[in-house]
Amino acid sequence: QKEVEQNSGPLSVPEGAIASLNCTYSDRGSQSFFWYRQYSGKSPELIMSIYSNGDKEDGRFTAQLNKASQYVSLLIRDSQPSDSATYLCAVNPGDDYKLSFGAGTTVTVRA
């Protein structure tokens, strides 16, 4: 079983719609959870971090964490063509800086 699994893509949504990305992780002791956005040919860019159960909102992005279900999600509201990218879920399973990454979900927002 992979440490971090993301819903398989690609995900295509119309402009203005909500894009929903899901991620599950295997290490129950994980403390920190991250969503990165990666444009083609570019380095990952952190868009959300979440550490406690519940929702965290930042602009059009909302991250949701449920440690009991070992589940973290990302919602992108009012999706824009500029949101078209690959989104990587990352989990810090321990007390060092190492991250476990999911394979990524590619999102395409149709104008």
Add this chain to the structure above:
Amino acid sequence: GAVVSQHPSRVICKSGTSVKIECRSLDFQATTMFWYRQFPKQSLMLMATSNEGSKATYEQGVEKDKFLINHASLTLSTLTVTSAHPEDSSFYICSAGGLAGGYNEQFFGPGTRLTVL
């Protein structure tokens, strides 16, 4: 804050030569840095963890004699691809470990595109 730079951003070299890539944390000290490789349309693959003042820890399947990592200071780690071959052509990304809001986080550099002819 938490800016990581990489140099060069792009490099083209001939097969058999060595290439050095620098990764710098510009505004914080990083005891731990990471080196990733990414092939087109694939996810990030961690190559090694670089710890200041000690030997790097390589992931399974990564040749430590081919990918030399030196973390000589708290702000600089280097990756040297020795005797590069076309199959080493890839996007190399470094990151630096730091604290954000009391939690461990990785801050990524912009990446280096290596093309071996």
